[in-house]
Amino acid sequence: MTGGERDGRSGRQREDRELLRRYREDGDTDARDRLIASHLPLVRSLARRYAGRGEPLEDIEQVGAIGLIKAIDRFDLSRDVSLATYVTPNVVGEIKRHFRDKGWSIRVPRSLQELSARMSATIDELTARLGRSPSVAEIAEALGTSKEEVLEAMEVGSAYTALSLDAGPGGDEDGTDPLETIGDEDAGFDRSEDRATLEPALGRLPDREREILRMRFEEGLPQTQIAERVGLSQMHVSRLIRRSLATMREELE
Amino acid sequence: MADGAERIELSVPLDDAFGGVIRLVAGGIAEQASFGFEAMDDLQLALERLLAETGEQERVEIAFEIGDDGVRALIGPVAEGRLSTVLGEPDGGTGTLGLRRVLSAVVDSFGVEPAGDGQIVVRLEKLGTARL
Numbered sequence: 001m002t003g004g005e006r007d008g009r010s011g012r013q014r015e016d017r018e019l020l021r022r023y024r025e026d027g028d029t030d031a032r033d034r035l036i037a038s039h040l041p042l043v044r045s046l047a048r049r050y051a052g053r054g055e056p057l058e059d060i061e062q063v064g065a066i067g068l069i070k071a072i073d074r075f076d077l078s079r080d081v082s083l084a085t086y087v088t089p090n091v092v093g094e095i096k097r098h099f100r101d102k103g104w105s106i107r108v109p110r111s112l113q114e115l116s117a118r119m120s121a122t123i124d125e126l127t128a129r130l131g132r133s134p135s136v137a138e139i140a141e142a143l144g145t146s147k148e149e150v151l152e153a154m155e156v157g158s159a160y161t162a163l164s165l166d167a168g169p170g171g172d173e174d175g176t177d178p179l180e181t182i183g184d185e186d187a188g189f190d191r192s193e194d195r196a197t198l199e200p201a202l203g204r205l206p207d208r209e210r211e212i213l214r215m216r217f218e219e220g221l222p223q224t225q226i227a228e229r230v231g232l233s234q235m236h237v238s239r240l241i242r243r244s245l246a247t248m249r250e251e252l253e
Numbered sequence: 254m255a256d257g258a259e260r261i262e263l264s265v266p267l268d269d270a271f272g273g274v275i276r277l278v279a280g281g282i283a284e285q286a287s288f289g290f291e292a293m294d295d296l297q298l299a300l301e302r303l304l305a306e307t308g309e310q311e312r313v314e315i316a317f318e319i320g321d322d323g324v325r326a327l328i329g330p331v332a333e334g335r336l337s338t339v340l341g342e343p344d345g346g347t348g349t350l351g352l353r354r355v356l357s358a359v360v361d362s363f364g365v366e367p368a369g370d371g372q373i374v375v376r377l378e379k380l381g382t383a384r385l
Contacts, residue, residue: 123290133289136280151280155273202350217350217358223291238294242301248350249305 016083020075035072036065039087043068046091050099052114060095067094116157118143119150120235127224127234157235202248209244216241258320259285267304267313275300275315279326282317286324288381295359296324296379302355303375306339307331323361323381329374337373340365 019035022028043064051057071090075083122142126134134142140150202210212230215221223241227234263278265271276297283293300315307313310331318325339352340363356363362378 127290133291135287135289136284136293137287139290147284148281151277151284154280155277213350217354220358223294234290238298242298245298245302245350245355246305249302 010082012084013082017077020072020077020083023072024077032072035083036068039068039072039084040065042084042087043091046088047095050095052110052117055099056117060098063095063098064091067091070094112149112153112156115143115145115149115153119153119157120233123235124227124233133222133224133234154235157239205244205247209240212237212240213244258318258325261317261319263315263317264312265315267307267310272301272304275304278315279317282319282324283379283381286319286381288324288379292379292381296326296377299356299359299363299377299379300326300328302352303328303336303377306336306352308335324379326377326379327374328377330368330370330372331375333367333371333373336375337365340375 016035016038019028019031022031023035044061047057047060047064050060067090068087071087072083074090075086079086119139122139123134126138126142130138136147136150140147143150202213205213208230212226215226215229216223221229223234223237227237230237232240261278261282263275265275279297279300280293283296288296304313307328308331313328313331316327318327340356341353356377359379360377361380362376364376366374366376368374
């Protein structure tokens, strides 16, 4: 009988603990990467439970992966539990926290949440295909639903605050910071004559939102072009504009 | 807006809780006018930002006119004071991205019409022929 069998741990558990030990004691980051990779299927499985709630599955998986990394970094080797056992509540907790922080109302019917989630990509696809912004009727036809449901889902999406103004780099649809694709810091709203009048409410917005507002209200670019430049969907740009303006207005009160 | 435009009137509490109702109605109006998503979004944003500046009154009347060439929205009567000031200021003059600048970007024209007793009606026009 091997030592591993005597301590009741499976081969996987022993391997995990050895990798954890190498990471903790020797600073072996390759060991950490292997732990992350080997537990990603578990993260994906857990993420699928939360699909269809208005958030793309890939985004939920990314949030879950953050929970996994935190769990690996926090795991106490002296505890007699498997890493997978420890990871599961951490990943679920991270995902739940994500939904709670982002404010998706649980009162929104699931069908509308799903429709809202599908609509953003549909609008972008139709815009590309038609060469113009699609009508509600065209969006409804593409989604196989009614115009009324499209309008309702748009409103539901507006209430969904996943588009946090505080979202940092990497928190967006393609996992990259849209500002990285824009190039040098723009002049625009940062120009001295504007700085005096638009500060401080505008200045407190995150760079990305300020840049979007500059493109929309100074350059006069349509949403479609802004969306292309920053690598977001039209709906995402629309909501960021709305939220930014509302936030600035609230700061004046 | 051409004669014979269809007219829809809405009287709604001026409360954040009804913001979604106004957006939904405006969305439906825009759909009737065959607006594209972006033009619809512009109209909704114009109304949202305008109503945020209308001050302390409890209700607001909004009349939509759907013509061949787009949508006209008449908001009011509302108190002249603050809104006239905000709309009359130079772009950016409010210490933030001002209403005038926002409206200039999202609607094709806007203006103020006197309604007596220190009140005004604000007119917004959004053309829809280009289906932007």
